[in-house]
Amino acid sequence: MLSYQCAFCDDAVHETSADLRVLKVSAAEKEGFQELFVHRRCLVAALRPAFPLGPVLEPTVAEQR
Numbered sequence: 311m312l313s314y315q316c317a318f319c320d321d322a323v324h325e326t327s328a329d330l331r332v333l334k335v336s337a338a339e340k341e342g343f344q345e346l347f348v349h350r351r352c353l354v355a356a357l358r359p360a361f362p363l364g365p366v367l368e369p370t371v372a373e374q375r
């Protein structure tokens with residue numbers, strides 16, 4: 311099974327994991343973008359607590375079990 315390295319915690323995050331999220335980072339003066347593979351929980355933990363989470367960042371049913 312393919313897995314990536316979480317950009318926040320350095321642990322593996324598997325391609326089929328319900329916790330996998332992909333950040334696409336770009337800069338106005340640079341061409342292209344960089345993809346960062348992260349755990350949803352790690353990304354949410356890096357945000358300020360009151361940051362409003364959209365559907366993509368809310369825990370899935372599988373994660374809540």
Ligand SMILES: [Zn+2]
Pocket residue numbers: 316317318319320321348349352
């Ligand atoms: Zn992580």
